[in-house]
Amino acid sequence: MRSVGPLRFKRLKWISFTHSCIYTALLLCAFVIGKPQPFTFVLGLSHGLLWIFMSLACIAAARLRIVSLRLAVAVAVLGGIGPFFGSYEFIREERRHADSEPAHSTSRDAIAAGEKL
Numbered sequence: 757m758r759s760v761g762p763l764r765f766k767r768l769k770w771i772s773f774t775h776s777c778i779y780t781a782l783l784l785c786a787f788v789i790g791k792p793q794p795f796t797f798v799l800g801l802s803h804g805l806l807w808i809f810m811s812l813a814c815i816a817a818a819r820l821r822i823v824s825l826r827l828a829v830a831v832a833v834l835g836g837i838g839p840f841f842g843s844y845e846f847i848r849e850e851r852r853h854a855d856s857e858p859a860h861s862t863s864r865d866a867i868a869a870g871e872k873l
Contacts, residue, residue, distance in 0.1 A: 769846040
């Protein structure tokens with residue numbers, strides 16, 4: 757996967773997962789345990805700021821061809837109401853890239869590792 761400066765696919769993926777965890781905590785805090793303050797405020801602010809950051813970062817990453825346009829749209833458009841869409845798209849794109857990479861021969865791997873066949 758390509759990376760430019762601080763924009764790396766794996767870094768964006770883990771920030772997206774963190775955003776999903778914060779959003780889950782916000783939903784639990786707001787709807788299950790009765791909106792305790794200041795926790796609900798802090799989680800809501802964190803969600804909003806992360807959504808803005810991830811939107812800008814993913815749009816820039818799409819322009820640099822680090823992520824697909826589909827992933828950038830999922831994060832920027834759907835991320836405000838549910839960052840799970842972006843996290844799912846990161847997993848989907850990572851699997852798509854893993855499937856498209858050529859398979860390595862086990863004998864080549866063994867030779868590279870210095871093992872005898």
